[in-house]
Amino acid sequence: MTIASTGMPPIQAAIDGERLWQTLMDLAVIGATPKGGCNRQALTDLDREGRELLIRWCKAEGLAVRFDAIGNVFARRNGSNAAADPIVIGSHIDTQPTGGKYDGCFGVLAALEVIRTLNANGIETERPIELVSWTNEEGCRFAPCMMGSGVFSGQLTLEDALSRTDVNGVTAGAALEAIGYVGDDADRPGRFAAYLEAHIEQGPILEDTGDTIGVVTGALGLKWFDVTVTGMAAHSGSTPMHLRQDALLGATRVVEAVNRIALAHQPDGRGTVGAFQLLPNSRNVIPGQVMLSVDFRHSQAEVLDTIVAEFRQTLDAIARETGLSIEIATTADYPPQHFDADCIAAVRQGARANGYAHRDIVSGAGHDAVFIGDIAPTAMIFIPCEKGISHNESEYATPEDVTAGANVLLHATLSLAGVAR
Structure with missing residues (x-):
């Protein structure tokens, strides 16, 4: 499914950068951390x-706000063709425990600024434009990540998502109800004419290339x-080395294997152990059990399958x-994604038109x-982030x-939505 770009928008308008920056800083006050980030x-x-x-800002621009059963927030600006499927722009505003001000938030507030700019310049689009803020993109409190968009797109059932628990045993459903964002049944796939998401790169490539x-x-x-690596917890002094079943020793071999296998599948291979739990975690007890997370990534599905087979x-x-x-x-299995050619072309033309x-x-x-x-034609826009650092207060x-x-x-957005004549 693709959508043809209407080409260069006939009306020139520009973002108010100072207003956008201030909006980012205002949102960052909520959950601000001592080191300058957000939790x-x-x-x-x-x-x-x-x-x-966010909703107060959206309503101030005359947008119609709704949220669905997983709590995804949508804010609609009507177009001249009310029956047309919308161009949807946005990201998420939840953060990591020691997150920054920009990851996700930039995409949502850039979408808000697009709508503010259209309103300020009296520009009517043919298609409606909707801002979206997805629920639980980060996945740090409730796994998996991208929960809201996963339910919306049918990758995850609503029932499964709502049943997920945090470390305290609270379900996502109970937490969603507690904050008052249980909406109507999740919208079904196929309602977007196109989706655009602006985001910091979260890596060093753009900064490196300039x-x-x-x-x-x-x-x-x-x-x-x-x-999960399981051995036998035992006394560190009275158990000879050759009689030990040291779970940590085995886990270190797992960590080494993750790194070695990913390095063998370059340039796109990625392998990470990001979470590590040790039991009983006592200085004079041989570790009896170690739980660790493993994250493999690649741009080609067949290579990713090969990586996993080698790991097993x-x-x-x-x-x-x-x-x-x-x-x-x-715990998660997402195939490589190749975005829509027309949406990519609209982003590329936007960069060229602005001389970037x-x-x-x-x-x-x-x-x-x-x-x-x-479920819809999609593309993304990246901007550099300093030293490629993300998921970090700096x-x-x-x-x-x-x-x-x-x-x-x-x-x-204007290119895809069209400007009403």
Whole structure:
């Protein structure tokens, strides 16, 4: 399914960069951390405060606001053709526990700024434009990540999503109800004419090349696993080395294997162990069990499958050689995504029209656009972030790059939505 661009928008308008920057800083106050970042995790009271502020801004622009059964927030600006499917723009406003001000938030507030700019310039589009803020993109409190867009696109059932629990045993459904954002049944796929998402790169490529805009052509596929290595907890002083069943020793071999396998599949191979839990975690007890997360990514589905097969074979070998028990459970499985050619062209033209240095780029991170790309024409816009740092309180994007990304989003949105005659 594709949508043809209408070409260069006949009306020239530009983003108010100072207003956009101030909006970003105002949202960042909610959940602000001492080190200058944000802790506004999904379905918390702080998330509710962020949603309420966003909705106040949307209503001030005359937008019709609704939210669905998983709490995704939509804000609609009508077009001259009320029956037409909308152009949808946005991202998410939930953060990591030690997150930054820009990840996700930039995309939502750039979308708001696009609508503010259209309103300020009296521009009517043919298609409606909808701002969206997806629920629980980060997945740090409730797994999996991209939960709201996953339910919307049919990748995840509503019942499954609402049943997920945090570390305290609270379900996502109970948390959603507690903040007051249980809406109508989730919208079904196929309602978007196109979807555009602006985002910080979360990597170092644009900064390294000196380009202002990344024209995102797709995203790496990913497979997540929880691995449990089980041995025998025993006294560290009275158990000889050759009689130990040290789960941590086996887990270190798993970590090494993740790195080695990913390095063997370059340039797009990625392998990460990001979470590690040790039991009983006592200085004079040999570790009896280790739980760790594994994250593999690649741009080609067949190569990603090969990586996983090699990893499973390696786990079997480690278990045989050490006598340890190793269990593996899949927690996420997203294929590589290739975005829509017309939407990509609209983004590329937006960068050219504004005179921004740009390059095609594949996203190494997961985004809501990956799921929406399965049900609607989709593309993304990247801007640089300092040193490629994200999911960190020191995350930073310059006001100039923030403005540039929003200007490209404005141009691409107008190109796809059309300007009413």
